[in-house]
Amino acid sequence: MELREIQHWNDFLSQQQIKVYLASNSPRRKWILQKWGLDFEVIPPRFDEELFLQHLSTIKKQGGIWEVQSAHHKGLIHEICSNLAIQKALITWEELQQTQQKFLVLSADTLVYYNQYFLTKPQSFEEAYLMLKFLSGKTHTVVTSHCIINHNKMIITKDIMTLVTFRKLSDTDIKEYIETAEPYDKAGGYAIQGEGAILVESIVGDYLNAVGLSLNAVRFLLSEIKL
Numbered sequence: 001m002e003l004r005e006i007q008h009w010n011d012f013l014s015q016q017q018i019k020v021y022l023a024s025n026s027p028r029r030k031w032i033l034q035k036w037g038l039d040f041e042v043i044p045p046r047f048d049e050e051l052f053l054q055h056l057s058t059i060k061k062q063g064g065i066w067e068v069q070s071a072h073h074k075g076l077i078h079e080i081c082s083n084l085a086i087q088k089a090l091i092t093w094e095e096l097q098q099t100q101q102k103f104l105v106l107s108a109d110t111l112v113y114y115n116q117y118f119l120t121k122p123q124s125f126e127e128a129y130l131m132l133k134f135l136s137g138k139t140h141t142v143v144t145s146h147c148i149i150n151h152n153k154m155i156i157t158k159d160i161m162t163l164v165t166f167r168k169l170s171d172t173d174i175k176e177y178i179e180t181a182e183p184y185d186k187a188g189g190y191a192i193q194g195e196g197a198i199l200v201e202s203i204v205g206d207y208l209n210a211v212g213l214s215l216n217a218v219r220f221l222l223s224e225i226k227l
Contacts, residue, residue: 006037009222013039016102016227023092023107026185028193029213036215043095045088045107049120052087056080064127065134066118073116078143080118082157084109085147093149104225105149110212112188114140119188128178131189132199136169142188142210148221156224160214162205164192169199187212 013020020040022033030042053059058076059066070076089107096103112119114135122128142162149155182196183189190196192203192210206214 003037005219010037010039013104013227018102018104018227020104020106021092021096023088023105026108026212028191028211029108032208032211032213032215033218036218038218040106043092043105045091047088047091049084049109050123052084053080053120063130064119064122064124065130066120068116068118070116074113077111077113077118078145078159081109081111081143082145082147082159084111085145085157086155089147089149089155093153097151097153102151102227104151104222104227106218106221107147108144108213108217110142110144110187112140112142114138121185121187122183122189125178128183128189129174132169132174132177132183135166135188135190136174137166139163139165140188144209144212144214144217146214146217146221148225150225150227152226154226156221158214158217158220160206160209160217162203162207162210164200164210165202166199167201173199 022030022040022042023045025044033040058069068076085107089105092105119131122131142164144160146158177195180195182191182194190199192200203210206216208214
């Protein structure tokens with residue numbers, strides 16, 4: 001089914017002369033789409049996620065962990081994640097809209113959260129340590145907001161959530177994992193598809209979503225966007 005499905009999409013997009021662009025710096029998102037078989041090109045967005053978050057008055061950061069200053073923290077975290085994905089896609093749309101071609105821009109952003117706290121990517125050993133210490137023994141949510149924009153600037157988003165439970169981690173566990181250098185470009189400071197799998201006790205939901213891109217969400221966006 002998947003082979004026929006992706007061939008259908010590639011043939012249809014080619015016939016309509018619509019190019020697909022992935023607005024992402026993530027090698028994992030690129031890998032997922034390549035394995036699926038979608039024809040696309042990568043345009044890394046020039047977007048400073050940290051600067052964007054620093055300008056939001058409803059959150060504050062301490063030790064690499066952001067705290068939402070609202071009783072409606074879950075909804076706000078999802079809104080922040082969605083806005084990050086939209087901003088990445090819009091920046092790429094601006095680059096492409098003068099090319100006079102038909103195109104789709106796909107982007108995504110992943111946040112890890114527990115109650116009113118959410119995690120992005122650690123900027124240092126200390127931040128990675130605090131993030132993993134914070135997640136130790138907890139069931140947290142990995143939310144990935146997926147966004148697609150067509151050449152006419154129609155925007156559609158889709159959030160997918162995955163529940164991940166960490167086993168109780170010792171300081172040695174955490175330090176040895178950080179020494180692999182894997183945490184630094186990963187939301188929450190770990191890669192579930194890599195060495196970080198040893199930190200995980202269980203997972204409920206879409207595994208690829210926890211890696212960084214849900215094919216279920218991509219299918220939904222392609223089927224909903226006007227071409």
